[in-house]
Amino acid sequence: MTETQIPDIVVSRLPIYLRALTRLQQEGQHITSSGELGRRLGISSAQIRKDLSHFGEFGKQGTGYQIEFLIKQLRQILKVDHEWSVALVGAGDLGSALARYNGFRNRGFRIELIFDNDPAKIGRELSGYIVQDAALLGTLIPQRGIRLAMIAVPAEAAQFVADELVKAGIKGILSYAPININVPEGVQVQYIDPVVHLQRMTFYC
Amino acid sequence: MTETQIPDIVVSRLPIYLRALTRLQQEGQHITSSGELGRRLGISSAQIRKDLSHFGEFGKQGTGYQIEFLIKQLRQILKVDHEWSVALVGAGDLGSALARYNGFRNRGFRIELIFDNDPAKIGRELSGYIVQDAALLGTLIPQRGIRLAMIAVPAEAAQFVADELVKAGIKGILSYAPININVPEGVQVQYIDPVVHLQRMTFYC
């Protein structure tokens, strides 16, 4: 209907739908239904249909959804129908693992700049790129017009790094540091902290 | 009041509170308020008080919360007042980074078993432990009574590994594989997929 604000919680589920659809496609399927998708994800079929209805009509009554078509639509909605360059700050164990991870490419992202402030790491090759001096972050990021970054530095450095990234024009930060980061309005932050997930499970154990 | 079911969404916030409180403590603070905590986390003070009220009364009117005391209480609630042993399956780049990560220890977890099915990796030392043959998973995990596991294997292997883990008695799985996993009732699963987080941000870019 009218172009209304999409609830965050709806947006947050779209990548999950996209992932499951891609999986179905890999398994050779061409068509699916909200029922099947819901069963796979542990989500009600009504919720899936409701979520999608915020963006348009993508299915056919009686049939379901053309997987290829729905994937294309979701990619467009999430803006991952083209590749995003990502800057990575921190080339330690975790940063290196991220740099080498080849699951980014086919899902819309490419790590294109890697920074560290350790002289022993600067200048080294990592997954096809040279580790850059973190001091150059403010120059190189705007130069390449990069708008997404991942932070894989110790908690103590995370807020400082985030501030520098924001100054450099970064609009979205995925932080692996186990700490809350403050950013100005208009900058997105997402967190990954394995301990938080583990603690969510021990409660139920 | 009466011992009622705690909403999942409340439980999911407790580790965040615990993390922020620990941070405040590290900064040398002894007392805080729902207002201060909320400001740090971008959460309303009412929500924090409401969440905590599910478990008891931990504050003092006019004063706020004794940080040390509240940390102790939250640790107890989340059952991380003692250390949990964790099994790790997959000793690739990501698995190795997880094995070496020293942020688990002081927050209630210790990786105590590491598995891989690559003969080149089995028998190797990793972060003080010997990488075990994944085929021994069903023996070693019950032997040690381990109930939590992390999966850092390719998507194709994740469901199989999860099945084996469940058979071995695992009750909580933290999966890094970009795929949905099906487990029986009573087994917890949490997911970490950086691409999902990145895609949640590009929508707003």
Add this chain to the structure above:
DNA sequence: TAGATTGTTAATCGATTAACAATC
């Protein structure tokens, strides 16, 4: 005491679900 902040209630807000006409 005066000021601050808790714990809790009730009101509001928003998300999920059930149900079904439309239709492939």
Add this chain to the structure above:
DNA sequence: TAGATTGTTAATCGATTAACAATC
């Protein structure tokens, strides 16, 4: 056609927030 499944509405359910008495 008969069967299946969509998109959407309305009802339900649950979570968040505003407000305030209690009290430190």
